[in-house]
Amino acid sequence: MTNINGKKRVIFGISALLLVAASMGSAFAVKNSDERLFWILIIITSVASLIFMGIYLYIWQDFHRFVADSDVKWGLIERDSLYRFPAPALVADSDGIIIWYNIAFTEKVLSDDAFGFPVTRFFDIDLERSKNALNTVVEYTSQNLRIRAVTSEKNDINGDVTSNLTMLYFEDISETLEFKAENQLLRTNIMLIAVDNADELLGHERESEKQNLLLKIDQVLEEYFEKYGGVMRKTSADRYIAVVAEHDLSDMKTDKFGLLDSIRNLFAGEKYYASISVGVGKNNFSLAESENNAKQALDMAQGRGGDQVVIKTDTDYEFFGGLSGGTEKNNKVRTRMVANSIVSIAGTSDTIILMGHKYSDMDCVGAAAGLAGALQIAYPETEIKICIDISQSLAKPIINRLTDNLPEAENLFISPEEAEGLVTDASLLIIVDTNNKDILESPESYALAKKVIVIDHHRQTTHYVDNALLFHIETYASSASEIVTEIIEYINDIKKISSYYADALLSGIMLDTKNFIMKTGARTFEAAAFLRKLGADTVAVKKLFADDIESIKKRSKLVASAEIYKRCAISVDNTPDKDSRIASSQAADEMLGINGADASFVVFKTNAGCSISARSLGAINVQIIMEKLGGGGHHTMAATQLTGVTPAEAKTKLISAIDEYIENTT
Numbered sequence: 001m002t003n004i005n006g007k008k009r010v011i012f013g014i015s016a017l018l019l020v021a022a023s024m025g026s027a028f029a030v031k032n033s034d035e036r037l038f039w040i041l042i043i044i045t046s047v048a049s050l051i052f053m054g055i056y057l058y059i060w061q062d063f064h065r066f067v068a069d070s071d072v073k074w075g076l077i078e079r080d081s082l083y084r085f086p087a088p089a090l091v092a093d094s095d096g097i098i099i100w101y102n103i104a105f106t107e108k109v110l111s112d113d114a115f116g117f118p119v120t121r122f123f124d125i126d127l128e129r130s131k132n133a134l135n136t137v138v139e140y141t142s143q144n145l146r147i148r149a150v151t152s153e154k155n156d157i158n159g160d161v162t163s164n165l166t167m168l169y170f171e172d173i174s175e176t177l178e179f180k181a182e183n184q185l186l187r188t189n190i191m192l193i194a195v196d197n198a199d200e201l202l203g204h205e206r207e208s209e210k211q212n213l214l215l216k217i218d219q220v221l222e223e224y225f226e227k228y229g230g231v232m233r234k235t236s237a238d239r240y241i242a243v244v245a246e247h248d249l250s251d252m253k254t255d256k257f258g259l260l261d262s263i264r265n266l267f268a269g270e271k272y273y274a275s276i277s278v279g280v281g282k283n284n285f286s287l288a289e290s291e292n293n294a295k296q297a298l299d300m301a302q303g304r305g306g307d308q309v310v311i312k313t314d315t316d317y318e319f320f321g322g323l324s325g326g327t328e329k330n331n332k333v334r335t336r337m338v339a340n341s342i343v344s345i346a347g348t349s350d351t352i353i354l355m356g357h358k359y360s361d362m363d364c365v366g367a368a369a370g371l372a373g374a375l376q377i378a379y380p381e382t383e384i385k386i387c388i389d390i391s392q393s394l395a396k397p398i399i400n401r402l403t404d405n406l407p408e409a410e411n412l413f414i415s416p417e418e419a420e421g422l423v424t425d426a427s428l429l430i431i432v433d434t435n436n437k438d439i440l441e442s443p444e445s446y447a448l449a450k451k452v453i454v455i456d457h458h459r460q461t462t463h464y465v466d467n468a469l470l471f472h473i474e475t476y477a478s479s480a481s482e483i484v485t486e487i488i489e490y491i492n493d494i495k496k497i498s499s500y501y502a503d504a505l506l507s508g509i510m511l512d513t514k515n516f517i518m519k520t521g522a523r524t525f526e527a528a529a530f531l532r533k534l535g536a537d538t539v540a541v542k543k544l545f546a547d548d549i550e551s552i553k554k555r556s557k558l559v560a561s562a563e564i565y566k567r568c569a570i571s572v573d574n575t576p577d578k579d580s581r582i583a584s585s586q587a588a589d590e591m592l593g594i595n596g597a598d599a600s601f602v603v604f605k606t607n608a609g610c611s612i613s614a615r616s617l618g619a620i621n622v623q624i625i626m627e628k629l630g631g632g633g634h635h636t637m638a639a640t641q642l643t644g645v646t647p648a649e650a651k652t653k654l655i656s657a658i659d660e661y662i663e664n665t666t
Helices: 006-032 035-083 103-108 174-185 198-203 207-227 246-254 259-264 287-303 333-347 362-378 396-405 416-422 443-448 480-489 499-513 522-533 538-544 549-560 580-591 622-628 647-665
Strands: 089-092 098-101 136-140 143-155 161-172 188-195 231-236 239-245 276-281 308-312 317-321 351-355 383-387 427-432 451-456 470-473 563-565 568-573 599-605 609-616 632-634 637-643
Touching: 089 103, 103 161, 143 174, 188 246, 188 287, 207 231, 207 239, 207 259, 239 246, 259 276, 259 308, 276 287, 287 308, 333 362, 333 427, 333 451, 333 470, 333 480, 351 362, 351 416, 351 443, 362 383, 362 396, 362 427, 362 480, 362 499, 383 416, 396 499, 396 538, 416 443, 427 443, 451 480, 480 499, 480 522, 499 522, 499 538, 549 568, 549 580, 568 580, 568 647, 580 599, 580 609, 599 622, 599 647, 609 622, 609 647, 622 632, 622 637, 622 647, 637 647
Parallel strands: 276 308, 351 383, 351 427, 427 451, 451 470, 568 599
Antiparallel strands: 089 098, 089 161, 136 143, 143 161, 188 239, 188 276, 231 239, 308 317, 563 568, 599 609, 609 637, 632 637
């Protein structure tokens, strides 16, 4: 509007006055019927109107020229500013093709010509997702780039999108990430350390020898933490606490925590060797939470048999060591305390339900039946049941023998569905032969139970039952049946349970010890002797293990087809049937007799995929190998189930797990 000069404004004003005067004169002329004057005024009105319209059009054109000129000037300013903007930026079309980028992009990100190339040629991003992502970070050459995206859309007259352009802004955050990583390496972690078998190490030694051994342990720990820059303090005779930086902990992991080997080399006399459990707690924000994680990690390490390091973050566990089996303890004080606690809790319960793992075996059913028999005597008025899916149980001979010979056992076994209906707030659920809540016979019953007791001999898993009133996990024990037998010895007023229950317990011990060959300690024989006093019949128990001719043929075929891989005997069953699970576990036992085999694995097909039975003579910890495949167990006996895989694929996964185990232990 500033382009309209003074003359144009005068002409515009005069024409407007003439137009008004002519209009008024025309009105008077019409009124007085003066035709001549009327036509004169018409001519003046027309000329004034033309002048007025011309000036109006000129002014409108001048206004648009001003607006267009301003838009061009501002557009040039914006484009020039963005082109010279210090942050790298590019524009891509709807197909992800680069159509523009600024100087900073060529200077700080990509010096080569990028016009016409797809964005994905240079950056590993999903452009469609990046349009809405606020912090997409990618690595390019030596840089870590955070990308922010803004998308503009062009619509047609119907509102439909016809095209869009996406502008990507780049920010080099390499220094920020480097600082963050350095800061992370300086974060401190809490380590709690406990001597696993202090009572056995010090119980029979002279006072001078005790002090000498404790001094050696102290020296090994002090030298270890001095080497890695940590701080360690002794809190009691067999307990320690240490604080280490993250980068020191990383070095310890690289060294596979050689501290475990150093402690294990400290012998006490001829019978015992020292071992420790270490719990490491990691938390990025609180030392208190780090200590709490360390306590849980130490509990996990001890629950898995000790002689290992467990690292716990807020979401996960990491395991190191655990190469040796649990050390048998001579002291039975804890067993007596557990027996008293079970009796006390059972006395306040209206229903007692015993439950093991899916595909229950003789140890699982034997332990449940033996404890049920004892509790029936202690609480004859209380309803006591064993939850079991008989159709999938591997211990049908025990179940049939009990129900056929004991009137009180006729209604002892119930289905998982029936067990779920019996659970109330006052019910007691006793879980035997497993601590993994993912493989319980009835997860639904467990979810409903308010009072839970766990009795097991397997190493604790990361999916352990975490809400029990009482945990009695003894990894040194041969079987759950051995633990239950010791508990029965300390239940008051239990003088004698039925010999059929004693047979069930003895069968469980014989199964897991392979007829007193594997994982057998002095307490195992003591438990067997106690059962023999209760009337256990070894001949009758032996008959429970009898197989038909077809099972024997299948087992022999699996043994004959075994191959040796890195001192591990591996066999694959490609012809599944109802006896595959039993035949495979028995074949795994027999394959340990192959010369040159320290461990054995049998892969067999199931309805859901494949399962693996694993056995060991002790030199190889099959529990660690099975854990890598999602399973578990203990040092010499373990298993896993793999969903949606073929036997050949399962064997490949098994070999990879064996390779990883050997690499980490050599």
